[in-house]
Amino acid sequence: MSFLSPLTLIGLSLVALPLLIHLLVRRRARRLDFPSLAFLRETPSFKLYPRRIRQPLLLALRAAALILLILGLARPFLTSNAQRNPQVRFLLLDASLSMRTHGRAEAAREQARAIINKLRDGERASLISFSSTAAVLVEASSDRGKLLEAVERYEPGGGAADYNAALAEVRARRTIEPPGVSDVDIISDFQTAGIEKRLGPHDAALRLRAYPVGQSVERNAYLINESVSKSANGIELSATEMVSESAGRGAAVRAWTMDANEGSGPALEWRTESNGQITARAGVLEPDEFDADDERFFAFHAPRETRVLLIEDGKDASLYLRAALEVAGDEGAARGALDRQRELPERAEDLAQYSLVVLTLHGTPKTNEVAALTEYAREGGTVWMCLGGDLDTESWNLLARDEAGRGLPFESVSRSSGKALSFGSADAGAPQMRALDESAMNTLRAVQVTAGYAIAPRAYGLTLARWNDENPALVSLRVGEGEILAIGTSVERASNDLGSSPVFPLLASAIVRASNITREPISRSIGEAVRLDTKPETNVKITNMAGRVVEPKARELASRPMDYFNVPGIYRLEFAGNQKFLAFNPPAEESERALLSEESLNRLLSSEKPTQGWTASEGNRLDATEREGFVWRYFLGAAFLLLIAELFVATRRRTLAQQEGE
C-alpha cells in the first residue's frame, strides 16, 4: 500500500493524544472521602498507583479511529508487488506504414525482445504501438511472458509515425504512477520526413532512448496528388507518381480514363459499385524497394457533367437568370448545357443529369417539389433557390420546421421591414463567392434591394453573404453529397436591380462552377476523421478488402478512425440503410525513403520542453490515482464506525457509573 499524501502520516503522532488524555483524566481521579486509609496503605504499593490504563477498550477504539482517520487522509492506494517498483519502462513500437519495409518490423520485434529480456526482476514495462494514434499492447507488467507475447502481436499498419501521440499516451499512463523519471524506449525507423513536427520537445520526466531499426531504401515510388474529372471520353483519374532515390526525386503525372462501369488499365483497376460510387486501385509503374505503398486506393462519386436546369416561371426573374447563366456558359463553365423548363420535375431521377437546378420560390410550398430537390441534392446535385417577392413566409417556415422540409437551407425566413437593403460582407473563401473580387463585391453592394428576406440558416449550414444589416442574405446547406443554396431575394425587377447588375453573371457563374466540385475526397489519409452525417449511435458495418467485418458506432468511428481504418485499402460502410465506400491511403511522408541521422536523432531526443512544475503533474497524478482506487474511503468509513463504537461504549460506561453512584 502506498500513500498519495505521505506527509499526512506525520499526524500519526497524534495517536499519543488519547493516551495523554487518559493519563490526564487519571491524574484528575475523583476524590472519595474514606473513613481510614489504614487498610489501603497495607495493600502492596504498586497497586495503589493505577498503572493499568483505565478503560483500555475506549483507549484502543480512540487510538484506532485516529490511526484510520489519518491513514485515510493520507489517501492510501493499493499497489501490487510489481507496482511497488516505482517506475514503469515504456516501450514504444513504431507501427507506421514505413515499418512495413522489408525487415523493419521484425527488427523492431527483436529489439523489443532484447529490452524485455534485460528488465530487472520486478521491473515493470508497458508496450505501446503507435502510428497516427497510439494503442497500448500491454499495460504495465513485470511478467516477461506477457510482454513478449504482446511483442508478437505488434504489426505495422498504414498510418504516419506520430511520436507525440505516443508520448502523450505515456504521459497519460504516468498519471497513475508514482512521480519520477520514466524510461521511454522508442523503436522506430525514424524517417526524416515530418519528424520535426511529430517529435516535439518532451517532458524532463521522460528519459527517451532511441532504437533505430532498418536501413534507408535506395528507391521508392509512390503516388500523390490524385484528382478526378469528367471528360467527353469518360471519367479521368490522374495522379503524380513520385520516385525518391538517393540521387534525388522525380515525378511523372499518370492519367487513366475510366470509360466503362469497370475495367482495368495499365496499373489501374476500377469498378462501379451498387451505390454508384467508383472504387479504384492504381499502382506505381516504376520499380522500387518498398512495396507497401505501391498501390493507392480511391472511392468517389463520378463527377457530374456541368449542366444547369433553370425553372422558368414566366416572370421577369427567369429572364435575368437565363441571361446570367448563358453568360456563365459563354465563359465555358456550362457551355451548351443550360436547359429550361416551366415546371420542376416531380422525381429526383429526372434531375439527376443536372449539376445545378435554379429556381425562384413563390407563394406556398409544394412538398413533393421540395422532397424531389432534397433527394436530388442528397445524390450530389446543387440547388439554387431565390426567394420571390410573393413568398408566403409563414407556410415556408412551417415546412422548414417539418421533417419534409429538412433539406431547406433555412430554419425560417422573414421579410425585411420596408427599408431598402444592400449586400454587406461575404465569405470570400467560399467557392461560390471566390470569383467575386473586391471590385465585384463593391458593385454587388451597390445593388438596392427593396424586397429582401432575412434568413435564419440551419445550425449546421453556412452563411456565404450578409445584408448590410448583418442578417444572412445567402446561405447554403450540405445535404448528403450535394448542396442547397438560398438567396434572400429574387432577381425580379420589383425586388431589386440585381438582375441588371453587371456582377450578377459573375455570381451565377461562380455558383455554376461550384456546383461541379467533387465535395468528397477521392481518397483519405489513414487516421483522418470520418463524418457520415448520421446519428452518433448508428451502427456502422465496415467490411475491409479482406472481407473482415466490424460494426462500431458512428461515434466511435469519428473519434477513433485508426481502430477501423488502419491499413491502406477500400472499406465498405453500411449504415442506416445507406452504403458508402471510403478509400484510405498512407500519408505521403511515410513513403519518403530517408531516415534520420544519429546526430539529428540525438538532437531531437535531447530537447526538453519546460517543466510544468511538480505541483501540476502531482495534482494530476493524485486525481488519476484516486479515480483508480477508493481505499481511503474504506479507512475513513472504518474510522467513523470506530468512533460510533467508542461513543456507544463511553455512553454505556457513563450510565453504569451513574447507576453505581445511585
Add this chain to the structure above:
Amino acid sequence: MSERLLSPAVLAAIGRLDLVARTVVEGFLIGLHKSPYHGLSQEFAEHRPYIAGDEMRRIDWRVYARTDRLYVKESEEETNAPVRLLLDASASLQFTPRDVSKLDYARYLAAALAYLATRQGDRVGLVSFNEEVQTLIPARGGERHLQLILVALEQLEARGRTSIGPVLLRQAAQWKRRGLAILVSDLYDRPQEIVDAVTRVRRARHDVIVFHLLDRAEMFLEKRGTYEFRDLETNETLLADADRVRREYTERVEELRSFFRHEFERTGADYAVLDSHDPLDKALAVYLRRRRAGKAKGKK
C-alpha cells in the same frame, strides 16, 4: 413491624431522635415473637396477653395503642444496673456512602439502646469521644434523663481523630458500680490497644458490648475505578485503583474483624459488626442477650 421500618434509611426520614428511638424499640419488641430473636422475649415476660379478671389498671395502654391488643404488665422490676454508652464521634464517622452517615447510624443505635434500657428501668449514661471525651452524661434513670441523652445525641458532631483505648480506660476508672459498657465505634485505632482496654474493663467485672460499625462500602471497597481516597480523620490522600486493590483490602478488613472477634471472645466481651445498612434489631438483640446474661450473673 417489618425490618424495613427499622432500616436506617427509613429512620432518617423520621427525623426526631426520640421518635426514632421509640419506633425502633417498640417495633422491635412487638416483632420479637416472630423474629429470630424469639428467645429474648423472656426479657419482657412482664407483659402477657390480657385475660378476663385482670385488673384494668395493669393494662399497658401504650402497647394497646400500638398493637390494638391488650397486654398486662406482670411486674416492673428496676435493676438499677447502669448502661454506659460509649460513642465514637471521630471524623471517620462522617463517612456517608448513601443516605445515612455512620454517625447517624451510631446516633440511632445509641438512642434506641438508651430508650430500651430506660424502658426496662436501667440507668443510662452517654460518653461521646474522639481523642478526648466530647460529651459525658453520667448514668441515671428516668424519662427526663433519657431526653437529656437524646438531645446530646442530636447535637453530636463527628470530628477529629479517635483514641479509643485511653478514653475507655479513663472512663472505666471512674465507674463505681458494675454495669454494661456499650462501645459503638468503627475501631479505626490501634487494635491491640483497644483489645487491651476492653480486657481491663472486663477484669473490672463490667460487661462490654463492642459494636463495630462498618459500612459495606468500606468493608468491601465497593467503588469501582480510580479514586483519590482522603482519610476523613487525617486528611491524608492516596491514589488507588479500587479494582486492583479490592481483594487484598477486603482480606485485611476481614483479618481485623477476625482479630477482634477472637480477642473479644477471649476476654468475654460481646462483639458485633454492624453495617450501617443493617436494621437496628440486630444490635438490640445483642444488647438484650447481654443484659439477660448480666442479670443471671447478678442473681447468682
